[in-house]
Amino acid sequence: MIHADRLSKVFGSYRALDNVSFEVNQGEVVGFLGPNGAGKSTTMRILTCFISPSSGGASVHGHDVFDDPLSVRRSLGYLPQRAPIYPDMTVWEYLEFVAKMRGLDASTFRSRMKKIVEVCGLAQSLGKDIGTLSHGYRQRVGLGQALVHDPPILILDEPTSDLDPNEKAELIKYIQQIGKDRTILLSTHNLNEVEQACARAIIVSKGRVVADGALEDIRAKTGRVRYVVVVDEKNALKGSAPKDKEVRELLEKMKGVERVKEIPTDDRAHAFELAGEQDGDLRGQLFRAFVEKGWVLLELRRDAQKLEDVFHELTRSDERLARGYTDEDDDDDDDGDDDDGDDEEKKG
Amino acid sequence: MHTLYIAQRELKSYFTSPLAYVVICLTQLLLGVLFFMYRGGFWQVDRATLDRLFEYAPYGLCLLVIPVVTMRLIAEEKSTGTLEMLITLPVNDWEVVLGKYLGALGLVLILILTTVIYPIAMFVWPWNLGTIDWGPVKSGYLGLGLMSAAGTAIGLLISSVTRSQVIAFFVTFATLFGLVVLTGFAGDFANRAGVGTVVNFIGFQSHMTNFARGLIDTRSVVYFLSITIFSLMIAFRALESRKWK
Ligand SMILES: Nc1ncnc2c1ncn2[C@@H]1O[C@H](COP(=O)(O)OP(=O)(O)OP(=O)(O)O)[C@@H](O)[C@H]1O
Numbered sequence: 001m002i003h004a005d006r007l008s009k010v011f012g013s014y015r016a017l018d019n020v021s022f023e024v025n026q027g028e029v030v031g032f033l034g035p036n037g038a039g040k041s042t043t044m045r046i047l048t049c050f051i052s053p054s055s056g057g058a059s060v061h062g063h064d065v066f067d068d069p070l071s072v073r074r075s076l077g078y079l080p081q082r083a084p085i086y087p088d089m090t091v092w093e094y095l096e097f098v099a100k101m102r103g104l105d106a107s108t109f110r111s112r113m114k115k116i117v118e119v120c121g122l123a124q125s126l127g128k129d130i131g132t133l134s135h136g137y138r139q140r141v142g143l144g145q146a147l148v149h150d151p152p153i154l155i156l157d158e159p160t161s162d163l164d165p166n167e168k169a170e171l172i173k174y175i176q177q178i179g180k181d182r183t184i185l186l187s188t189h190n191l192n193e194v195e196q197a198c199a200r201a202i203i204v205s206k207g208r209v210v211a212d213g214a215l216e217d218i219r220a221k222t223g224r225v226r227y228v229v230v231v232d233e234k235n236a237l238k239g240s241a242p243k244d245k246e247v248r249e250l251l252e253k254m255k256g257v258e259r260v261k262e263i264p265t266d267d268r269a270h271a272f273e274l275a276g277e278q279d280g281d282l283r284g285q286l287f288r289a290f291v292e293k294g295w296v297l298l299e300l301r302r303d304a305q306k307l308e309d310v311f312h313e314l315t316r317s318d319e320r321l322a323r324g325y326t327d328e329d330d331d332d333d334d335d336g337d338d339d340d341g342d343d344e345e346k347k348g
Numbered sequence: 349m350h351t352l353y354i355a356q357r358e359l360k361s362y363f364t365s366p367l368a369y370v371v372i373c374l375t376q377l378l379l380g381v382l383f384f385m386y387r388g389g390f391w392q393v394d395r396a397t398l399d400r401l402f403e404y405a406p407y408g409l410c411l412l413v414i415p416v417v418t419m420r421l422i423a424e425e426k427s428t429g430t431l432e433m434l435i436t437l438p439v440n441d442w443e444v445v446l447g448k449y450l451g452a453l454g455l456v457l458i459l460i461l462t463t464v465i466y467p468i469a470m471f472v473w474p475w476n477l478g479t480i481d482w483g484p485v486k487s488g489y490l491g492l493g494l495m496s497a498a499g500t501a502i503g504l505l506i507s508s509v510t511r512s513q514v515i516a517f518f519v520t521f522a523t524l525f526g527l528v529v530l531t532g533f534a535g536d537f538a539n540r541a542g543v544g545t546v547v548n549f550i551g552f553q554s555h556m557t558n559f560a561r562g563l564i565d566t567r568s569v570v571y572f573l574s575i576t577i578f579s580l581m582i583a584f585r586a587l588e589s590r591k592w593k
């Protein structure tokens with residue numbers, strides 16, 4: 001349904017997209033992920049024929065973006081990032097304008113509006129000027145605009161970024177519901193949403209596709225699993241209650257443990273997150289070690305890696321570049337102190 | 349159809365902001381001053397004619413109305429990002445350009461039409477100050493319409509190559525100032541040098557004088573129409589060029 005073939009886009013001397021290829025099939029809801037500036041919006045703009053790729057090609061619903069941009073646009077609903085909409089129109093006027101431009105007749109428009117109002121929660125705002133709406137409501141109008149002609153393909157650029165949790169949930173529910181027989185490409189920074197709504201994700205970083213596949217496969221991509229260990233901070237079976245440093249030391253020394261990270265809890269427990277090989281299982285070993293020390297284990301869990309961890313892993317080079325690191329030193333925090341020697345206060 | 353929807357939306361948006369009203373009121377006020385006070389007012393010209401109107405209207409239109417009306421056309425859509433929403437609807441780029449153009453031209457023409465009040469009030473009803481030769485009046489208005497078509501197209505073109513409304517305003521103002529005022533001066537000098545006709549032909553005024561005299565010169569019509577078409581074509585290219593930047 002959506003087919004991108006070795007897309008590249010160069011802005012001046014900056015290569016925003018570099019050989020991006022992917023495919024989205026009918027009935028798929030695909031999460032399009034990547035750090036800021038990775039090229040998600042640029043890709044979507046190419047797919048909606050707003051801009052052209054510097055090289056490569058793409059087709060949507062069987063129509064080529066170069067040869068037949070009008071058919072491409074007809075077959076899709078598109079919500080650009082930040083939903084830029086004319087502020088001087090009312091919500092109803094704007095949606096009516098879009099419907100007319102999309103060739104909907106008045107009665108179809110009215111019947112579609114019932115659904116739109118329900119899904120986007122616009123009942124109270126139809127008569128308001130868009131310029132006076134809050135950001136979240138503007139985004140809802142943008143969504144309404146993308147859904148008004150009930151398109152077979154939806155391209156949504158961060159559709160939930162400004163929505164409140166209720167509307168987010170409503171939208172995700174709707175996407176799940178209509179996603180069964182439609183094709184949806186959805187960019188977002190909220191990985192929970194992806195886990196809820198999408199079966200597949202594409203992760204881009206610095207203009208390249210770094211992962212593309214079913215969520216399970218992506219989670220397994222790092223070859224690790226995640227353990228969560230929670231230890232009682234106040235009591236112990238023998239000896240004194242453990243300090244967080246002691247627990248960390250024990251965990252770090254243990255064979256097979258790759259990364260130890262303390263996670264926040266209340267003041268009754270220490271909680272740690274560990275990474276281990278996908279094939280092994282450290283739970284027995286962990287339990288024995290704690291029993292030997294006489295510490296009280298409150299929780300011990302082995303999960304698949306969270307999508308978030310995989311995301312960090314796959315886009316780390318991007319992240320490091322953005323923060324100005326050049327070598328491998330992870331803990332280096334170069335918060336340069338700003339020199340503001342010129343601003344001397346003069347007292348009379 | 350798309351073109352008309354866009355034009356309609358554009359025209360309507362002028363009237364949701366104070367802009368349209370301000371421009372219309374200001375124009376009426378200036379015209380009133382011009383007619384009744386400046387250089388002894390209309391009454392000093394002891395013939396029943398609208399020469400005064402056609403002499404000064406080009407200045408008002410080109411130096412105030414057209415720059416103000418056209419500055420936002422595409423520049424604003426670019427800077428607020430609404431262009432992306434508009435263009436990713438199933439429309440052709442030329443429909444966007446033409447629709448916006450017609451919307452703006454519509455406002456300018458509405459404005460020109462409101463000035464018809466003056467000749468009607470003076471020569472038809474409620475005063476009947478004598479008989480007026482309607483020939484020059486009609487051709488004069490045709491001239492104003494054609495000139496506005498050209499000026500608005502130039503304004504649209506300039507608005508399509510920048511994202512700043514302020515820049516769009518000043519560049520349009522300067523361009524039209526050149527075409528209306530400078531070529532007038534230059535024409536005088538050039539006359540002495542014997543190339544006056546060329547310079548005069550480039551400026552708006554020589555054509556407008558003909559129209560005001562009741563002369564519909566095909567060359568003038570072609571002149572304004574070619575400026576219009578040429579500007580619209582470049583504006584279309586400019587809009588299209590976003591794809592390749
Ligand atoms: N018109 C443009 N001119 C120059 N550079 C651009 C232009 N549009 C995008 N870029 C650059 O291309 C890169 C990718 O931008 P893009 O908007 O696609 O990122 P993104 O993945 O959508 O990021 P975000 O999560 O912040 O929305 C960025 O580095 C951006 O600065």
Ligand SMILES: [Mg+2]
Pocket residue numbers: 040041042081157
């Ligand atoms: Mg983006």
